[in-house]
Amino acid sequence: MTAADPAVAGATAPAWRPSPAALVPGPLVALVAILGTAWWWLPKVGLYPYLGVEVAIWMIYATGYNLLLGHSGLPSFGHGAFFGIGAYGYGLVQRHVVASLWLDLAGAVLAAALAGALVAAFVSHRRGIYYALLTIAFGQVAWFVSIKWHSVTGGEDGLLNLKRLPADLGVVAVDLNSNEALLAFVLVVLALVVLGCWRITHSRYGRALACIRQNEVRARFLGYPVWRCKASIFVISSAIAGLAGALFAMAQQSAYPNVMSLHQSGFVVMMVLIGGGLVSFWGPIVGATLFILARDLLGAYTETWLLWFGLVFIVLVLFKPEGLAGLGRDLSAWRRRRAMARADAR
Amino acid sequence: MALFEARGLHKRFGDRVVLEAIDLAFDAGTLTGIMGPNGAGKTTCFHCLTGYHRPDRGRIVFDGEDIGGLRPHEIVRRGVARSFQAINLFDADTVLDNVVVALPEVRRRVADAWGDLARDSGAQDRAAEVLARVGLAGRERARAKDLAYGERRALEIALALASGPRILFLDEPTSGLGADGTARLGELVSELKRTLTMVVIEHDMRFLFGLADTIAVIHWGQVIAGGTPRELRDNPWVARSALAEDPC
Numbered sequence: 001m002t003a004a005d006p007a008v009a010g011a012t013a014p015a016w017r018p019s020p021a022a023l024v025p026g027p028l029v030a031l032v033a034i035l036g037t038a039w040w041w042l043p044k045v046g047l048y049p050y051l052g053v054e055v056a057i058w059m060i061y062a063t064g065y066n067l068l069l070g071h072s073g074l075p076s077f078g079h080g081a082f083f084g085i086g087a088y089g090y091g092l093v094q095r096h097v098v099a100s101l102w103l104d105l106a107g108a109v110l111a112a113a114l115a116g117a118l119v120a121a122f123v124s125h126r127r128g129i130y131y132a133l134l135t136i137a138f139g140q141v142a143w144f145v146s147i148k149w150h151s152v153t154g155g156e157d158g159l160l161n162l163k164r165l166p167a168d169l170g171v172v173a174v175d176l177n178s179n180e181a182l183l184a185f186v187l188v189v190l191a192l193v194v195l196g197c198w199r200i201t202h203s204r205y206g207r208a209l210a211c212i213r214q215n216e217v218r219a220r221f222l223g224y225p226v227w228r229c230k231a232s233i234f235v236i237s238s239a240i241a242g243l244a245g246a247l248f249a250m251a252q253q254s255a256y257p258n259v260m261s262l263h264q265s266g267f268v269v270m271m272v273l274i275g276g277g278l279v280s281f282w283g284p285i286v287g288a289t290l291f292i293l294a295r296d297l298l299g300a301y302t303e304t305w306l307l308w309f310g311l312v313f314i315v316l317v318l319f320k321p322e323g324l325a326g327l328g329r330d331l332s333a334w335r336r337r338r339a340m341a342r343a344d345a346r
Numbered sequence: 347m348a349l350f351e352a353r354g355l356h357k358r359f360g361d362r363v364v365l366e367a368i369d370l371a372f373d374a375g376t377l378t379g380i381m382g383p384n385g386a387g388k389t390t391c392f393h394c395l396t397g398y399h400r401p402d403r404g405r406i407v408f409d410g411e412d413i414g415g416l417r418p419h420e421i422v423r424r425g426v427a428r429s430f431q432a433i434n435l436f437d438a439d440t441v442l443d444n445v446v447v448a449l450p451e452v453r454r455r456v457a458d459a460w461g462d463l464a465r466d467s468g469a470q471d472r473a474a475e476v477l478a479r480v481g482l483a484g485r486e487r488a489r490a491k492d493l494a495y496g497e498r499r500a501l502e503i504a505l506a507l508a509s510g511p512r513i514l515f516l517d518e519p520t521s522g523l524g525a526d527g528t529a530r531l532g533e534l535v536s537e538l539k540r541t542l543t544m545v546v547i548e549h550d551m552r553f554l555f556g557l558a559d560t561i562a563v564i565h566w567g568q569v570i571a572g573g574t575p576r577e578l579r580d581n582p583w584v585a586r587s588a589l590a591e592d593p594c
Contacts, residue, residue, distance in 0.1 A: 012471065012474045012475045012477075012478045012483065013471055013474060014442055014470050014471065014473065014474035014477075014486045015474075015483070015484050015486050015487070016440075016442065016486045016487040017442070017464075017467065017470050017486075018440065018442070018443065018464040018470075019464065020462050020464040020465045021462050021464060199459065199460050199462075200459045200460075202462045202463065202464065203458055203459045203460055203461055203462065203463060204452055204455050204456055204458045204459075204461065204463050205456055205457060205458060205459040206459065206463075207443075207446075207447055207452075207463050208447065208453075208456050210436075210439075211436050211439075211447050214436045214437060214438055214439070215434055215435065215436055215437075217398075217430075217434060218430075218434040218435065218436065218505070220417075220418045220419055220422075221396070221398075221418050221419075221422060221427075221428060221430075221434070222419075222422060222447065222448045222453060222505065222509050223419045223422035223423045223450070223453045223509060224419055224453060224456060225419050225456070226419070229456070
C-alpha cells in the first residue's frame with residue numbers, strides 16, 4: 001500500500017479540472033481550409049501555388065522542431081542537418097534503391113531519425129548552452145560532409161533532377177508534378193504531422209516533456225526517465241525535419257548542402273520564436289507563414305529583406321520573447337480586464 | 347532489519363571529503379531526524395541516499411536491495427521520495443497538474459504519446475485526494491508559482507506523497523516558514539508519520555524533537571551521536587554543541 005492510498009478512501013473530486021484538448025483542433029481545420037483553397041486564391045492575390053507548397057513544408061519542419069524547442073525546452077540549433085539528411089535521403093533512395101514515393105519518403109524519415117538518434121545519444125545528458133553547442137557542432141559536421149562527400153552527395157551542386165514521383169494509392173496513382181497537386185499532397189502530410197504533434201503535446205509523454213523543460217531535477221525525482229524522454233523527442237523531431245526535407249527535395253527536385261548550413265538552421269529557430277512557439281502550439285505555423293511571406297514579398301522589393309526581418313526578430317526577442325502568440329495572449333488578457341472593468345462600472 | 351540502511355557511506359568532491367563514513371538505519375514506520383550544523387554533510391548525505399550523488403564508497407540498501415549507484419528515477423520507482431531544501435516544483439503548471447504527473451500510474455505510462463492526460467479523471471481524483479491530505483483542497487487551479495510560501499512547501503510534499511513512496515525524505519521542510527506555517531507542517535508530518543517511514547533533516551530543534559522517534563547527529567561528515575530525543579538531550583557532546591538547546 002502506498003502513502004497516497006489512505007487518502008483514496010476519501011474519494012475527493014477536484015474543485016477544478018483541466019479542459020481536455022480538442023481531438024481535432026479548430027486552428028488545424030482553419031489551416032486546412034486556407035491552404036486547401038490556396039491553389040485558387042493565391043494567384044488572385046498575385047502569388048503562386050508553389051509558395052503554398054513551401055509554406056506548408058516549413059510549417060511541418062517548424063511544428064516538429066517546436067516539439068523540441070518550445071515544448072521540451074531543448075535548444076537544438078543545428079536542426080537543418082536533419083532537414084538536409086531527409087532531402088538527401090529522398091534523393092539517394094530514389095536514385096540508388098527504388099523510385100517509389102512512399103519508400104523514398106520512408107527512407108528519408110528513417111535516415112533523419114537514425115541520425116537524430118546518434119546525435120541524441122550524445123546530447124541528451126546535457127542542458128542549456130552545452131546542449132545548444134553540441135547540436136550546432138553536429139549540424140556543422142553534417143553540412144561539411146554534404147559538401148565534401150562528392151561521390152554520394154554531389155558536393156556543392158547537390159543531387160539534381162530528382163523526380164516528383166506519383167502518389168500510388170493502390171487504386172489510383174496521383175501525379176504530383178503540378179504545384180497544385182503537390183500542395184494538396186503536402187497539405188495532407190502537414191495535417192497529419194500537426195495532428196500527431198498536437199496529440200503528443202497533450203499526452204502523458206508530452207506532459208513529461210513539459211515537466212522536464214520546467215524542472216529536470218524534479219521530473220527525475222518523480223521517477224521519469226529524463227534521458228530517454230529527451231532522446232526520444234529529439235529523434236521524433238529529427239524524423240519530422242527529415243520528412244519536411246524530403247518534401248522540400250520533391251518540391252525543388254533537388255537536394256543541396258545549403259539547407260544544412262548554420263544560417264538555414266537559424267531560420268527555423270526564428271520562425272518558432274517570432275510566431276511564439278514558446279507559449280503556443282500554433283506559434284511555429286504563424287512564424288513559418290510570416291517568414292516565407294516576408295522572404296517573397298519583402299524580397300521582391302529589397303535584397304536586404306533578411307536584415308529587416310532580423311531587426312523585427314531582435315525587437316521581439318528583446319521586448320516580447322513569447323513572440324506574436326505572447327502578444328496575442330496579452331491582448332486577450334487586456335480585453336478581458338477591460339470588459340470586466342466596464343461590467344463593474346455598470 | 348531496517349527498511350533503509352546506509353553503511354560506510356563516503357563521498358568526496360575533489361580533495362574535500364564531505365562524508366567520511368556514514369552509517370544510518372531507518373526502521374519501517376519510524377520518523378528519523380537528522381541534525382547537525384551547516385556544512386556538516388546532511389544534504390550531501392540525502393543526495394547520496396536518494397541517488398542525486400553517487401557515493402564513492404559504501405552500501406545503500408532499501409528493503410533488502412542494494413540501490414547504491416542506481417539512478418534517481420530508478421530509486422524513486424522502488425518507493426523512495428524526497429523533497430528539496432530549495433522548493434522544486436513545476437511552477438508554470440496548476441497545482442492539480444503538478445500532482446497528477448507525480449502519480450505512479452501516470453508515470454508508468456510515460457510512453458503513451460497519444461491519449462490526452464487531461465481526460466484522465468481518475469488521476470485527477472487521486473491528485474485531489476493527495477492535495478486534500480496536505481491542506482491544499484480548493485487550490486487546484488492556482489499556478490504553483492502563485493502559491494504562498496507555506497503552500498508551496500505543502501505542494502512539494504504532495505508531489506513526493508503522490509509518487510507513492512514507502513519512505514519519504516524531507517530536507518529542511520520548515521525552512522522559510524513562520525511559526526504558523528511550521529505548526530501546520532508539524533501537524534501534517536505527524537499525520538504522515540502514521541503511514542510512512544520518514545527521514546527529516548531539520549534545523550528547528552523544537553520541531554524535530556517533538557516529532558522524531560530517533561535522531562542522528564551528523565558533524566564533519568560522520569554520525570557523531572544518535573538515539574531517541576530524550577537520549578540525545580542527555581548526550582554531553584550534543585549538549586555542549588548547543589544543537590539541542592531548549593528543544594521543548
